[in-house]
Amino acid sequence: MAKKSKQQLDYELRARLIDRSAAVIETGLKYGALVVIFFFGYASIKSLAGQSTFADIGLRVIGDVRISETIAWLFGAGGVGYGLRQRKLRRDTIERLAPRVRQYEERLDPQRSSTGLPSRGTTRPEDHRR
């Protein structure tokens, strides 16, 4: 293996440092948020049991009907959005891969029959129930 120059080693070290730092920050944000959420849940249960904690101020904020409803809507709309985007991605993948499969199969079997579905694998408009 060719010996790496000092500059190359320096690049690699900086790149590794940035990569690791990014991983630490991302993991911190991800699990930090989870800890805060569990803390709110725990504080709520504790409050229901009659014990007041210093987290009561935070509970007052997220316990506001409008805020808790907004979060619920965010969750619901986010879920629907996620589903729709996944469907689009799946259909994009079908559109990308299907022509190649057809091309290869037609080489082996020129008489190959087809479903006649559109390129994205959806139902043909004329095949819908009237």
Added chain:
Amino acid sequence: MNSTYVIHALFASFSLLGVWLLLYVLFKDYRLDSLRQRLFNLRGDLFDYAASDAISFNHPAYGMLRTRINRLIRFAHRFTSTQLLLVVTLHAPVDDDPLHEWKKAVETVESAEVRERLRAFNNQMFAILVWHMVTGSVILMASLALFGVCWAIKQLIDRTAVAFGKAITELMEDLFNSYVHRFPVEQLEVQALEAGDDAELAAA
């Protein structure tokens, strides 16, 4: 504390947990799949372009670009907005040898049209990556929106300034022309010519 508040807070905590799951698990995976899908599409377009006899599959400019796209697809999970922010804020030096080598390889392509097309593929690859990283962060999205607004304002000011400058120039020209035409310039010219003729005649 009022128990209604607490029940709402508990309800909100469950919803927040759901939002967390959506953001950090489901959408994160989706975004990664989507990035890979776009890069696969780009690689497919590059393949189709080479297959149309525009460039040989053995040409280094094609091979290196395809290899770079393959690497990006493989390491797509490492292209995050945090990474971008760190690179930008720390002014990290970049080993640009692979890009430099590819640029040199592109220069060896005979056709100018093919060279431009390959550069366009390369730019598209960068655009896909940057868009992925920018849309993954609220901070970067806000900076993009701010940049967009500033850019639009600058364009508006520049265009207004150009239009204003043009209008002023036209106005000054009209003003100067009408001012100039107030003088009997043609008569002066004729007189000068006649005087010149007279002088020539006298000399003769």
